[in-house]
């Protein structure tokens with residue numbers, strides 16, 4: 034992960050290039066401006082990491098095109114952490130992961146598990162939106178993965194859920210596809226990890242919701258919790 038002087042150099046270089054290309058001003062999101070105005074909270078490493086990500090320009094094209102860096106959201110001490118692929122259009126505009134249609138479906142899944150978005154932590158492998166929601170390039174994943182690894186290290190969830198193939202491949206050394214490995218427990222640095230389908234896949238293939246629900250029931254059990262009666266009735270009704 035780059036240190037502050039490297040980030041500063043990259044940022045200055047980016048601005049110089051933009052100036053040479055004729056740019057006369059830049060729009061800075063209020064959140065970014067705020068983060069630049071205050072030094073990172075020295076006693077909150079997750080907050081400091083977020084501040085660092087908000088000004089990251091390692092993937093120049095993504096940094097130029099983004100509206101927001103989408104760092105992650107939820108309880109910094111969550112027992113359960115969901116990891117997706119990358120922000121889409123809605124997430125880029127809002128600066129929060131999983132807020133579009135796929136995100137609304139993930140919220141429903143979380144609620145059916147007897148939890149809320151505030152009780153879990155949600156992040157992506159990539160913090161900036163790839164153009165046209167394309168799959169992240171290997172170098173982009175390599176650049177951004179240290180942020181996710183540090184998030185996991187700081188949050189210390191009891192269970193991880195990898196949503197889709199990109200998250201699974203970024204964290205697990207497996208050659209099989211998500212269809213083959215979903216529903217099976219893996220371990221990531223000692224933490225149980227359940228790979229399952231990405232909610233965007235469920236929007237295209239609603240029949241796969243049944244498999245994801247099976248996976249999430251196993252996750253709830255692993256957390257030592259119970260599926261709410263209303264969710265049990267709905268899944269058997």
Ligand code: SF4
Pocket residue numbers: 086089090091092093095096102159160161173176177
């Ligand atoms: S995707 Fe990650 S590594 Fe690349 S510019 Fe954004 S925050 Fe930095």
